[in-house]
Amino acid sequence: MRQAWDEVADIYTAGQAAGRDYYRYAFFGPAQVQLCGEVRGLRLLDVGCGNGYFAREMVRRGAHVTAIDLSPRMVELAEAQEVLAIDYRVMDAARMAESFPSGAFDIATSCISICDMPDPAKVFSAIHSVLRPNGRFVFSITHPCTDTPYRRWERDRAGRKQWLCIDRYFEQGAYEYPWSGWGRDFVTPGFHATLEQWIAWILEAGFQIRGIREPQPTSDALQSHPDLEDAMRVPYFMIFDVTCRNIIPREE
Numbered sequence: 001m002r003q004a005w006d007e008v009a010d011i012y013t014a015g016q017a018a019g020r021d022y023y024r025y026a027f028f029g030p031a032q033v034q035l036c037g038e039v040r041g042l043r044l045l046d047v048g049c050g051n052g053y054f055a056r057e058m059v060r061r062g063a064h065v066t067a068i069d070l071s072p073r074m075v076e077l078a079e080a081q082e083v084l085a086i087d088y089r090v091m092d093a094a095r096m097a098e099s100f101p102s103g104a105f106d107i108a109t110s111c112i113s114i115c116d117m118p119d120p121a122k123v124f125s126a127i128h129s130v131l132r133p134n135g136r137f138v139f140s141i142t143h144p145c146t147d148t149p150y151r152r153w154e155r156d157r158a159g160r161k162q163w164l165c166i167d168r169y170f171e172q173g174a175y176e177y178p179w180s181g182w183g184r185d186f187v188t189p190g191f192h193a194t195l196e197q198w199i200a201w202i203l204e205a206g207f208q209i210r211g212i213r214e215p216q217p218t219s220d221a222l223q224s225h226p227d228l229e230d231a232m233r234v235p236y237f238m239i240f241d242v243t244c245r246n247i248i249p250r251e252e
């Protein structure tokens with residue numbers, strides 16, 4: 001896993017710098033930022049930070065940010081970007097509880113990363129253990145109902161997207177996520193799970209769900225990137241807003 005992300009870190013970062021990642025920058029990223037709301041002064045942990053996109057958004061809004069990623073190269077590239085007060089660490093999200101005390105953070109965020117990790121149940125539980133009581137976790141994943149192991153747009157003769165064909169929704173586990181149009185095509189490891197499974201992981205880790213969002217592009221985003229039109233028709237991403245359930249110790 002670490003090696004897979006290390007190998008694509010440079011091309012991923014160069015693609016983003018070249019404006020290729022407008023789904024993130026113009027569409028679901030701003031929706032997730034908006035859902036986080038006021039973060040000024042909060043101790044915030046960004047999980048699977050990559051080259052730091054979401055961590056930078058949060059520190060600019062006044063949060064005290066710690067950001068972790070498994071890939072040393074991603075973290076190197078994050079540190080080479082804008083100089084902002086972000087505490088970057090190379091770390092496996094599933095093992096965070098070994099590095100941070102319980103209650104160390106007020107809020108955690110994760111932008112399309114937890115769906116790239118092989119053991120989300122462990123990661124949810126690790127995040128829960130480093131959040132304070134009632135702490136929040138706001139995270140995005142690719143939409144489990146449309147990001148299935150088989151997905152293809154049926155096109156008409158002019159190449160226009162007609163409808164999205166999906167299959168194998170109930171096949172859970174590892175698959176390769178293809179990236180094209182980023183200079184060189186590449187794949188990254190992804191893990192598909194059903195919506196039912198995601199909700200079970202969230203609840204089993206001790207969170208309760210405050211809300212979810214299935215973002216659609218804004219009219220401004222559509223104007224600058226007309227091909228986001230497909231995201232007006234089917235949901236590509238899901239953003240969850242969850243909080244730690246208060247466990248009240250039983251009196252003996």
Ligand SMILES: C[S@@+](CC[C@H](N)C(=O)[O-])C[C@H]1O[C@@H](n2cnc3c(N)ncnc32)[C@H](O)[C@@H]1O
Pocket residue numbers: 001005024047048049050051052053054068069070071074091092093094110111112113116117118
């Ligand atoms: C699609 S990238 C997203 C990066 C960033 N959040 C963004 O929005 O640009 C997914 C990131 O998850 C990281 N990752 C995968 N497994 C991980 C794990 N077990 N612990 C921490 N980070 C992990 C990868 O190294 C990669 O940087």
